[in-house]
Amino acid sequence: MSRRIAAVALSCALSLAIPGAGVAQGANPQVINVELSSFAFSPSTLTFQHGRSYRLHLVNTSGGGHDFTAPEFFAASQIAPADRARVADGKVRLAGKQSVDVTLTPERAGTYALHCSHFLHAGMGMKGAITVE
């Protein structure tokens, strides 16, 4: 009997551990799609409401590497624990053809700069702006 209870408890624990199941506050984050290409973000202006949960879905459609660099924006956001390792030094790095999801909740209203930190990419147009209302 106690063994059966332990098995039920274990299966409950495993179901809670499934990645993406109930991350962050707000069970259904709004998906924001951003395409990275050579040399642009599409869209290049993003708008969020503070206190709401979003899943930033970044897709690199080019064959070369790019990144989504917005250190002030990430610092002003609560990033879901499971996705924290995907943001390093205020940026999300994407290899060619890679997609990365980051679930976060912007917490402070403001306007934040976005750019790709690869050499010369911002100068060729790979930059944008993020507004948190």
Ligand SMILES: [Cu+2]
């Ligand atoms: Cu780039």
